[in-house]
Amino acid sequence: MAKMSDVAELAGVSTATVSRVLRSPEAVKEATQKKVYDAIRQLDYQPNMLARNLRINKTGTLLVVAPDLNNLVFSEMIAGIDEEAGKCGYQVLLGNTHGDAKKIEGYIDQLKQKQVDGLILLSVELDEKVWQDITDHYPIVIASDYVEAIQVPTISIDNVACGKQITNHFIQMGHSKIGFIGGRLQASVSRDRLNGYKQALVEAKIAIQDLWIEQGDYSILSGYNLCLKMMNGPNTPTAIFCGSDEMAFGAIKALREKGYRVPEDVAVAGFDDIKFAAVMNPALTTIAQPLQKMGQKAMEVLYQLINGQVPVQKQYIIECEFKIRESCGYHLK
Amino acid sequence: MAKMSDVAELAGVSTATVSRVLRSPEAVKEATQKKVYDAIRQLDYQPNMLARNLRINKTGTLLVVAPDLNNLVFSEMIAGIDEEAGKCGYQVLLGNTHGDAKKIEGYIDQLKQKQVDGLILLSVELDEKVWQDITDHYPIVIASDYVEAIQVPTISIDNVACGKQITNHFIQMGHSKIGFIGGRLQASVSRDRLNGYKQALVEAKIAIQDLWIEQGDYSILSGYNLCLKMMNGPNTPTAIFCGSDEMAFGAIKALREKGYRVPEDVAVAGFDDIKFAAVMNPALTTIAQPLQKMGQKAMEVLYQLINGQVPVQKQYIIECEFKIRESCGYHLK
């Protein structure tokens, strides 16, 4: 593969000029530019990015760390990030933790090793210690999840409010026996949704039943299993709020198999509004997270960070939309 | 950030020795290794990958080009690639074409520019010309899709056979009015599934009805729309074979809205077996593609290519599994 010096030689100029033609053409005479471009074409020259990157000490790459690529919540955010990254001239490197928090540390090393210019974390379950040495030194943004008391810009939604909204919706429809199938409480997202649920109950003076609160892992299967468990006792809820659409799908399947009609016998709501929510039978009532937008925003903020700017806000809260469909039974009233 | 020369100085050795401690420790005395590691720890030294990569002319990165991250077919393959890549010490860079074939050329440039060591294409709609200059020179693997008459290793399934299998299943259940909603024929995958469908009909001496053959884009919406269109005439099919699960979901929704029962009035089958297929109501009959495995295999072959080995086969065909569930109506008989 031809290198810059070959081009320079063929064009009868120095490498400095070739470099300038590529990087700041306004500083080079037209005629020279033409000569250089001819040489480039003739040799089918492509600049070696490894060399360029070393020299300018940038990679033009960012790393997105997610726990599961096959979860539409994450893939949609990644798509948003990728789109915005393209606009900023950046590339996206994938980091899949498969739920293993320790892997994040390895990814942080990549930052230090100059393999990437910045990092977007889509989930954080990480030791405080690890945060200490990186917080200020490197461009990092957290999206969706967040960590209290840490100085990292965050893009998220108001999970407490959303959890409350869904629960209130059930309450307003006359439900008082409302179950909750959420995610692991290590994640702030899960805690907040649960808290929203509890707040709504407390405000409505409905007692909180620990039997009706379960922790899954956001998967279809965990929704299925936990719903079966919840519906097994003598006293069962008439409405179930699931922390993700996938868990709601699993729950609905479990209910169907146990002979319950949804929403007539048990109402169900999900969270996320993935593309399959509307197509389900019954169509799923859920909270639409603007995932693509969150991804874009995260990239936007990261770009500022990379360029040494200080983001206006530490925390960006994006608005959600409550999608009332069939699974909550609202249309029957 | 400390660099290697700092470590060398602190440890009282040369950079060559530091480098050796990191790359080929067996060539360095134990005592020296300890000194070096102490210095590394003291300085919190991290090697600059940009420099290393330039020197050894490798990036340790591969690029995966997919048309849509939010399509589970692709995200599952990517997850498979990512998993295997991790084992090989490689990183995955994302390339999202959003269906724009021209973008692929840009990604190929990245190969030439040494930004990545290899390329895995999850869909190919590309000019023959572009192929000419890259085929032999760079490590490239195609997964899922393929291109005839091109010398690139390919991982795929037997789409003709699978298309035939589903169609035959309908025929065996007594259907003779069978519709097909596939993808755009630019993709070999779509052509093959359609051909399988046609072959099955021809062999069963059933006339092919052009009205019952539609081309979508593998999305829920296109399945929905094309199904509405197909069911609009006076003469409508009693079974519909969709080229993807997503389109099948859309089709089922359309049928439900038009008052048809699935599978009693119209039987439906999908393709892919994404994780939502089993949870749908009715549960979707479909072909399970071993997507994760295909991704892994693709990475395996790419790794061979990168290391200058010649893969044993030019084309790897992975076995699929036919998942008979409810939407085809088989359980009713």
Added chain:
DNA sequence: CCTTTAAATGTAATCGATTACATTTATAGG
């Protein structure tokens, strides 16, 4: 204790671009 050979370490070139600074060339003004 000296020589031979192997093990350990050091020296310095190298990967391929970028860019500050120096130098040459062109343009304008008198």
Added chain:
DNA sequence: CCTATAAATGTAATCGATTACATTTAAAGG
């Protein structure tokens, strides 16, 4: 036509590691 200034180009250092080759140190054998 000469000088002052601006525009264009060239020279060479630099980014931070790796590694062939040279040199020093240690081990083995007599």
